[in-house]
Amino acid sequence: MDLIAFIFYIFAAITVASGVMVIAARNPVHSVFFLILAFFNSAGLFVLLGAEFVAMILVIVYVGAVAVLFLFVVMMLDINFTELRQGFLQYLPVGALIGLVLFTELVLVVGSWTILPGASTAITAPASAAGTVAISNTHALGQLIYTHYAYPFQVAGLILLVAMIGAIVLTLRQRTGVRRQSIAAQIARTRATAIEVRQVKPGQGI
Amino acid sequence: MAETGVWTAYGLPLAIIVLQIFAILVPILLSVAFLTYFDRKIWAMMALRRGPNVVGPFGLLQPFADALKMLTKETIIPAGANKVVFLLAPMVTMTLSMVAWAVIPFADGWVLANINVGVLYLFAISSLGVYGIIMAGWSSNSKYPFLGGLRSAAQMVSYEVSIGFVIITVLLCVGSLNLSDIVRAQEKVWFAIPLFPMFVVFFISALAETNRPPFDLPEAEAELVAGYQVEYSSMSWGLFMLGEYANMILMSALTTILFLGGWLSPIPFAPFTMLGPFWFILKIVVLLFVFGWVKATVPRYRYDQLMRLGWKVFLPLSLVWVVLTAGVLVTFGWLPTTH
Numbered sequence: 001m002d003l004i005a006f007i008f009y010i011f012a013a014i015t016v017a018s019g020v021m022v023i024a025a026r027n028p029v030h031s032v033f034f035l036i037l038a039f040f041n042s043a044g045l046f047v048l049l050g051a052e053f054v055a056m057i058l059v060i061v062y063v064g065a066v067a068v069l070f071l072f073v074v075m076m077l078d079i080n081f082t083e084l085r086q087g088f089l090q091y092l093p094v095g096a097l098i099g100l101v102l103f104t105e106l107v108l109v110v111g112s113w114t115i116l117p118g119a120s121t122a123i124t125a126p127a128s129a130a131g132t133v134a135i136s137n138t139h140a141l142g143q144l145i146y147t148h149y150a151y152p153f154q155v156a157g158l159i160l161l162v163a164m165i166g167a168i169v170l171t172l173r174q175r176t177g178v179r180r181q182s183i184a185a186q187i188a189r190t191r192a193t194a195i196e197v198r199q200v201k202p203g204q205g206i
Numbered sequence: 207m208a209e210t211g212v213w214t215a216y217g218l219p220l221a222i223i224v225l226q227i228f229a230i231l232v233p234i235l236l237s238v239a240f241l242t243y244f245d246r247k248i249w250a251m252m253a254l255r256r257g258p259n260v261v262g263p264f265g266l267l268q269p270f271a272d273a274l275k276m277l278t279k280e281t282i283i284p285a286g287a288n289k290v291v292f293l294l295a296p297m298v299t300m301t302l303s304m305v306a307w308a309v310i311p312f313a314d315g316w317v318l319a320n321i322n323v324g325v326l327y328l329f330a331i332s333s334l335g336v337y338g339i340i341m342a343g344w345s346s347n348s349k350y351p352f353l354g355g356l357r358s359a360a361q362m363v364s365y366e367v368s369i370g371f372v373i374i375t376v377l378l379c380v381g382s383l384n385l386s387d388i389v390r391a392q393e394k395v396w397f398a399i400p401l402f403p404m405f406v407v408f409f410i411s412a413l414a415e416t417n418r419p420p421f422d423l424p425e426a427e428a429e430l431v432a433g434y435q436v437e438y439s440s441m442s443w444g445l446f447m448l449g450e451y452a453n454m455i456l457m458s459a460l461t462t463i464l465f466l467g468g469w470l471s472p473i474p475f476a477p478f479t480m481l482g483p484f485w486f487i488l489k490i491v492v493l494l495f496v497f498g499w500v501k502a503t504v505p506r507y508r509y510d511q512l513m514r515l516g517w518k519v520f521l522p523l524s525l526v527w528v529v530l531t532a533g534v535l536v537t538f539g540w541l542p543t544t545h
Contacts, residue, residue, distance in 0.1 A: 003216060029344060033291070036337070053383075056326035064333030065363060068340070072359050075344050075352075136322045138383055181510065 008048055015041040028074045032067060039063045053138040226318050230307050238451045239269035241494060248498035279440035284346060291345035296442045299338030299449035306331040306456050311386045313469045313482030324385035325373055328460055332415060335453060336362040339424055339434050346437040354433025357509065358424035364516035365414040371524035372408045375401060375531050376464050381542030389468030398465040404527055405465045407520050412457040416450065418497055420504040421512060458493035462486060
């Protein structure tokens with residue numbers, strides 16, 4: 001067994017094990033930590049595939065941003081999880097049934113999946129278009145997204161933007177009586193508007 | 207025969223890499239120790255004090271006295287703490303601040319791992335720094351650390367966004383994610399000159415990313431006692447400090463590579479251009495001085511002001527600058543050629 005295969009099995013085993021621990025851990029914060037571990041090992045798998053750009057983006061986006069916000073929310077939750085687990089056996093048959101249905105569907109989809117003959121050449125097209133010079137996978141990805149599939153990529157970006165604006169609009173609430181800091185007003189204050197000199201007579205006050 | 211084959215294929219390269227790692231980490235740890243001294247001296251001088259001057263000549267052995275003190279103290283673990291996460295947090299902080307050095311080029315070709323996506327690797331590692339603090343804050347099971355941890359999470363995520371855009375601006379001018387390529391692209395002019403506003407934004411964001419004053423809200427002695435560090439003692443606290451100072455050096459090194467021409471000499475002829483690592487270290491030291499200078503002079507930001515600066519000032523500014531840079535590069539045909 002060569003080294004790459006050995007490393008692959010280590011990463012894969014840790015990914016699967018931490019994936020199991022995400023749902024098995026008693027403490028929800030521990031679940032998030034195991035999720036982070038799973039992300040990390042998936043990034044390792046991407047590196048083994050030679051997709052170093054995707055691996056780094058996975059760490060930056062999922063571990064560096066998404067999981068932080070997850071953790072942020074989960075840490076603030078105040079749920080009694082032992083109480084939540086009381087009805088575990090009661091709901092087990094229903095849960096198992098749903099799991100079985102999903103699993104069957106996945107098997108059917110993956111089993112009937114055929115890759116179009118054109119698709120595989122389209123994926124390798126940018127690499128071969130650049131000539132015999134071996135280009136890094138960042139360049140290949142860039143050419144694929146911004147040259148060959150620029151419009152679908154823009155449309156995907158637009159959909160995400162709409163979703164983001166939608167989320168903001170849905171959660172926006174107008175509150176009255178909020179006193180916000182106005183930086184411009186503070187900077188515009190001068191000596192003339194800010195202070196007033198008064199002559200105070202002794203024993204009288206203002 | 208088989209054993210010698212394994213040795214030459216895996217054993218020898220492994221031994222060489224381990225030696226190289228030591229050659230990088232030992233100087234880094236030493237410079238972290240002296241950085242604490244340097245920082246305190248700057249701070250003292252700005253306050254017209256003497257600073258550490260008792261242990262050794264000029265107080266130079268103070269960092270070692272501190273380290274010895276921390277090692278001999280008792281590690282206290284609070285009864286209500288989540289023990290594993292509590293002990294894991296300082297280790298995470300320390301490890302992350304060390305692993306990032308793998309991709310830093312000290313001179314032309316002097317780099318442990320010359321990977322294609324060096325900048326992204328550094329960005330990824332620095333964005334993970336927040337976990338040490340969140341884990342510490344949560345696992346302490348105490349109010350001040352928790353508040354410190356939450357603040358830090360929000361702060362680091364906010365400033366990473368503008369750091370990301372600043373890095374994109376530099377990458378537009380370079381056309382490569384490799385750190386050595388970024389330095390070589392600055393042979394004509396250091397990026398600090400054409401991209402000066404981004405240099406300033408990056409440095410201020412680096413202050414926020416390393417939780418240094420004026421952005422040390424996760425610690426905030428005056429209101430949160432010491433934030434996420436409250437429950438830590440002895441070397442577990444020491445690891446946080448080591449990590450924080452190592453991160454300062456790392457962010458200075460990154461600023462040097464992105465904007466100040468890395469190992470390139472400011473005097474472009476023969477005897478000076480040979481001294482690559484010297485220039486690199488000198489630039490880092492200058493930036494570290496500015497870190498200490500800022501700490502000694504600027505008061506701490508209020509939390510809402512910090513958020514405003516990150517989201518309402520730096521983010522729009524860096525976004526506009528990305529578009530502007532791309533526009534200028536395309537208009538004048540200065541786009542770097544792909545290789």
